[in-house]
Amino acid sequence: MNDISGRTAGPRQPAIRVVLMPKDTNALGTIFGGIILSYIDQAGAVEAHHHVPLPGRLVTVAMREVVFHSPVFVGDLVSFFTETLRVGRTSVTIQVTVEAERSTGTGRVKVTEAEVVYVHVDRNNQPVPISAKEAVGA
Numbered sequence: 001m002n003d004i005s006g007r008t009a010g011p012r013q014p015a016i017r018v019v020l021m022p023k024d025t026n027a028l029g030t031i032f033g034g035i036i037l038s039y040i041d042q043a044g045a046v047e048a049h050h051h052v053p054l055p056g057r058l059v060t061v062a063m064r065e066v067v068f069h070s071p072v073f074v075g076d077l078v079s080f081f082t083e084t085l086r087v088g089r090t091s092v093t094i095q096v097t098v099e100a101e102r103s104t105g106t107g108r109v110k111v112t113e114a115e116v117v118y119v120h121v122d123r124n125n126q127p128v129p130i131s132a133k134e135a136v137g138a
């Protein structure tokens with residue numbers, strides 16, 4: 001069974017998986033929130049590009065409802081799951097859910113979630129409609 005972007009339905013897959021390192025920490029020694037936000041932005045863009053195939057251009061216009069539920073620790077395996085919430089005229093809204101698998105083997109926890117909005121733009125950075133025909137080469 002396919003979803004609206006033509007992908008095959010199946011077990012939930014993350015857009016990105018990464019092990020976070022000591023260079024990613026804040027002054028408290030846990031992972032800096034800005035690092036997580038950066039990966040959220042990238043993961044959401046991976047999902048959004050299912051609706052705007054390359055070489056279509058997307059820019060992030062809003063990150064909203066960002067909630068940090070639990071800290072992320074050095075060595076955690078962090079997965080960024082994505083889901084399309086809305087496809088508008090020129091924008092796509094993506095839900096990103098972040099889960100950390102603890103390096104201590106204590107299991108997997110939801111650490112962060114966010115809603116990110118991307119806008120399809122042309123080469124002059126002006127919004128253009130999302131449609132298969134117009135997206136390519138926009």
Ligand SMILES: CC(C)(COP(=O)(O)OP(=O)(O)OC[C@H]1O[C@@H](n2cnc3c(N)ncnc32)[C@H](O)[C@@H]1OP(=O)(O)O)[C@@H](O)C(=O)NCCC(=O)NCCS
Pocket residue numbers: 059060061062087088089090091092117119121125126127
């Ligand atoms: C994205 C950008 C081109 C939109 O310009 P704009 O003049 O607001 O365009 P519009 O008013 O036509 O809105 C375009 C779409 O964005 C949506 N949008 C605009 N501002 C929004 C906001 N704050 N939150 C959510 N969606 C927003 C609109 O609802 C519209 O969606 P739709 O067509 O699906 O209904 C402009 O804001 C921009 O260049 N921002 C900087 C983007 C960037 O550089 N991002 C990288 C981060 S540094």
